[in-house]
Amino acid sequence: MKRSEIKRRPLADTVLVTLEPEASTYRELDGNGLYFRVKPNGQKSWELRYKKADGKWSWLGMGGYPEVSGALARQKTTKLRDSTAKDGSTLATKRTIRAAEIEAANNTFEHLAREWFAIKRKTWTEGTAVRTIGALEKHVFPVFGKRTYCNILPMEWMDFLHGMEQTGIVEQTSRVRGMCKEIYDLARVTGRATHNPLEGLHKFLLTKPVENFAHVSVDELPSLLRAVQAYPHASDVRIGLQLLSMLACRPTELREASWAEFELDGGLWLIPAARMKRRREHLVPLPRQAVELLRELQKITGNYPLLFPGRSDTTKPRSNTVFLMALRRLGYEGRQTGHGFRHLASTILNEHGFDSQHVEAQLSHVKEGVRSVYDKSTYLEQRKVMMQWYADHLDKLAIGNVVEFKLA
Structure with a gap:
């Protein structure tokens, strides 16, 4: 849709998905100082307008869309505004902003996956390690790598794995599902997640007879x-x-x-x-x-x-x-x-x-x-x-x- 057709704010999810790019970058107010930025190439992201300690206005990146959903962007904005100085002149100290940025980076699926990989590779051969990280980098990171892992829904994982199946790599799909399930298990046992969105998904995915050991008579x-x-x-x-x-x-x-x-x-x-x-x-x-x-x-x-x-x-x-x-x-x-x-x-x-x-x-x-x-x-x-x-x-x-x- 065109920006002129926006009827209400905060911006609805249907607006965020369908908002069309223009010849130059533009921002649309979502509310509470939070803006939705759209580049000519179609790339979308969130930015927060805030006043620095010297009284000048500036922009703070809040993450790319759809990795950072509207709900998450508003939640992050609220947290930052809670740190506003009493006189209302400063949104947050640089330390607070930097801490928020680090927290966001550490909560991505790719960060969690690489932490899991570093732990597991100690018990693997070099070949196993190369194949494992290669599968994640080829199939998973381009889709979910920059997403906050706690915000990825079971249905999204189901759609992703079904998409892999449709390419004919059923066995690889099964291995990727197993890896990602273990990655979430790491988050769960270390107190960073309360549930595993891949739990039980294997019941609804294709299975394939094991061919690893297939041999003629x-x-x-x-x-x-x-x-x-x-x-x-x-x-x-x-x-x-x-x-x-x-x-x-x-x-x-x-x-x-x-x-x-x-x-x-x-x-x-x-x-x-x-x-x-x-x-x-x-x-x-x-x-x-x-x-x-x-x-x-x-x-x-x-x-x-x-x-x-x-x-x-x-x-x-x-x-x-x-x-x-x-x-x-x-x-x-x-x-x-x-x-x-x-x-x-x-x-x-x-x-x-x-x-x-x-x-x-x-x-x-x-x-x-x-x-x-x-x-x-x-x-x-x-x-x-x-x-x-x-x-x-x-x-x-x-x-x-x-x-x-x-x-x-």
């Missing part, structure tokens, strides 16, 4: 192995998929690996604790085929610290979806993931009579407790034999001269 594995070997798009990605298929490591462990972690002559890969899920070093025996693949990869990326350096920034690893997207290009979307190779390895090794403790050690699955004190070299000699057998077995499957069987 053992009968379909030979075809998958042949497809991977013939991957036509990028040699380093093809090598990565082959390594995932035979080492039973987590995709992130391989994707973020550096050449310094490998001793190719000795056939060993030492994954540092900082990159492991359970914060323990993990020693992976490399079968002959893996060493050959790594030497091939070294000719491609050996001049960089990382095995899989990013295309735009070689100091960072390739995207965390690089292997998943490659499998999709091969026609295995929803049927096989990088993580799913671990399940195939576990199934095949157990079905062929290998000691389950050796298999679990290879997968870096270690029970907590005093009786399970972890040693990175646990069952190393046995695992060397086991993983060489497994690599040989995969080769035979790929060329089709092996018949699968299961132990009775």
Whole structure:
């Protein structure tokens, strides 16, 4: 609407939303010295006109709209006017104004989220930390970052999450909802919020079958192995998929690996604790085929610290979806993931009579407790034999001269 059509003040919410910009910036009085400012580019904000100690008039920014609603702007104005000097000449001291500005900044969702992130990242791998803050910065902060977290309604979160779902990123939506719920939990347990607006929202959001561990059947594995070997798009990605298929490591462990972690002559890969899920070093025996693949990869990326350096920034690893997207290009979307190779390895090794403790050690699955004190070299000699057998077995499957069987 045009400013000339305003009928009453304080300004109604419908006026604030629809008020049109003009060729130059203008202000409309809301009441009690509070003005609504509209810029030519459509940006809207609140300003308070007040008299300084020297008797001159000035403006105090009260926040952008819609981050600061009309009700909140009027509430902030009332608080500041309560600090007016007895003679009525000064709205507030500079200290009071500055304190109000700091309080407003500290009450934003982004400020609370970054506080939560600083606490949580102490227990995360670097990859988890990067993915978490990246999701918040990409999806949440542009929408709610500058808003006062206590003023964001459950319905607003519902609309936001539904919007994410409609883009097809259902799993990412679920993770973002979980993060934001934890962020509000921090505010609640520290006495800065009385309720969590994301509580119970999961009941009304889409759910998706977990695909993190999706994998083909053992009968379909030979075809998958042949497809991977013939991957036509990028040699380093093809090598990565082959390594995932035979080492039973987590995709992130391989994707973020550096050449310094490998001793190719000795056939060993030492994954540092900082990159492991359970914060323990993990020693992976490399079968002959893996060493050959790594030497091939070294000719491609050996001049960089990382095995899989990013295309735009070689100091960072390739995207965390690089292997998943490659499998999709091969026609295995929803049927096989990088993580799913671990399940195939576990199934095949157990079905062929290998000691389950050796298999679990290879997968870096270690029970907590005093009786399970972890040693990175646990069952190393046995695992060397086991993983060489497994690599040989995969080769035979790929060329089709092996018949699968299961132990009775």
